[in-house]
Amino acid sequence: MTSDTPQREPFLLTLGRHALLLAFVAISLWPVLDVLAISLRPGNRLRTTEFELFPRDATLASYRALFTEQPFLRWLGNSLLVSTAVTVTGVALASISGYAFSRFKFVGRQTMMVSILTTQMFPATMLLLPLYLMIAKLGLVNTFVGLVLFYVATALPFCVWQMKGFYDTIPHSLEEAARIDGCSPWNAFTKVVLPLAAPGLVITALFSFMSAWSEYLIAAQVLQDRELFTLPLGLKSFQSSMSTQWGLYAAASLLVSIPVVILFMLLSRYLVSGLTLGSVKE
């Protein structure tokens, strides 16, 4: 909307609208800014009497301590490793099985689709025990492999459905044209279908990554070694029954969110659909 639109809305309406939006912005930003303020305070002050964003005695001591006194870098590495493994495995499996569900007719297809969906209806906490027992039987407790297995198993159903839905929008004639052009079914999939499914892959990858990056509950069951902790576990370890190191906690929280923000900014341009526009006319 530009100022030369013939009908301008009443000034009060504009004002009200902006006030409302600003209020929401404040509500979303306040906690983040609060955390920022806590992370900058020296010592372990959760609450102060002042309402300053940057305390007068602001210090980066908490951040420094994270990297020098605490195994923060190690947790960061663990989290990156686990999340990346979950993303790669999840996307690889979802992109293939989603394609199979979208394109091929096979015995049990419908049943499998529904049962995959059914697993999503149970809260994760309910699956915690059976999955833990399985991982324990496999001797994978306190290993990254066990955790990745756990994460992939819980994230995969959504990813498969997501990818299937995406493939459904890609016309079959494209693969047929590729087959006639000399592609094997696998080549037609990798050279024609997969590039067109890029936005779907990005969404799936983002979902897999995020689900592992910020997960606490499952990680707390599978991992016991402080050396193996992922970031959410590490964060929680600043909290003990007696006291909490709020400065470290706040600083680490902010740092944890940075990779996710960067990921979103990098991938946002792929999150545009309509890539298949113009290839075919139905």
Added chain:
Amino acid sequence: MASVRLRNLNKIYPDGFHAVKDVNVDIADGEFVVLVGPSGCGKSTTLRMIAGLEEPSSGDLLIGDRRVNDLEPGERDIAMVFQNYALYPHMTVRQNMEFGLKMRRTPKAEITARVNEAAEMLSITHLLDRRPKEMSGGQRQRVALGRAIVRYPAAFLFDEPLSNLDAKLRVQMRTEIAGLHQRLRATMVYVTHDQVEAMTLGDRLVLMRDGVVQQIAPPLEVYHKPANRFVATFIGSPAMNLFEGAIHNGAFRLKDIASSPVPVGSELADGTAVLGVRPEDLVLGAPDHQNFVTGVVQVVELLGHEALLHVKIGSQLVVVRSAALNSAEPGATVALAVREGRVHVFAGDEVGRRLN
């Protein structure tokens, strides 16, 4: 280039639907054959079996001297143009045209030469760096043609390639495809439900209905000697008029309506029959003429160069094509005569096989 032969080809889907029934067609090297019929007649399925996109349930498929039943689509040396163009959206026009050659490991220099040659032939050289979504429907279909041409295939397959274009573009592309065939002298198999495309493009037509071939013949033969009632009414616009009646002593007489007998040939046996007369073969009779029947004009459609008269005879509406624009007014009673020797006689049963 090569011949394409279909031998007792059948397609039965898992749900039991028999889509193509015992189809036998011999397509000569360089011939343009059009598979035509109403939707659901099995023409597309037949084409897709030739392409290798559907597996025949039984029968043999030969391209050249090779039996190709068990070959992958890419090994059959055919190219196909789809109704929805099926261009790869993530590739430029050049990449689209190169793709099939690259998959076959054609030398780079030859790929470039072939793409440039085809692009020139189709006047799409200026579009080579564009992506499909940046082009109009006509341009896209031209690119799809180009993608087929560069392959120098043994046979071109077209699956209703013009159906998605608007009327004007369709006529233009039709001429272009005809020109392409004259130039390349390639074997082409073309599927359409449009009888004008079928008539104008095909060296021969294969008319299909419910999976069964009804007639295989050059367009004019199909028009002038349709093999049965279905073919007679499917080809030709407006459709052929059909009259129910009976043959007695070599002459046809209408059922239930007073009419003069129409001679159909003494070799035809007596019995019920259907008489077919194309709109242009029904003429407004002069008073002294040996007229066939009389009727009342219901509607007159003026098309500029001719008029179509819808005439009610008994309870039936027939169409008369008249070169004279002012031959009759709605409501007028007219006498109709049949142009001599231009009648089609079909059996009175369900199939309606041609008798004369």
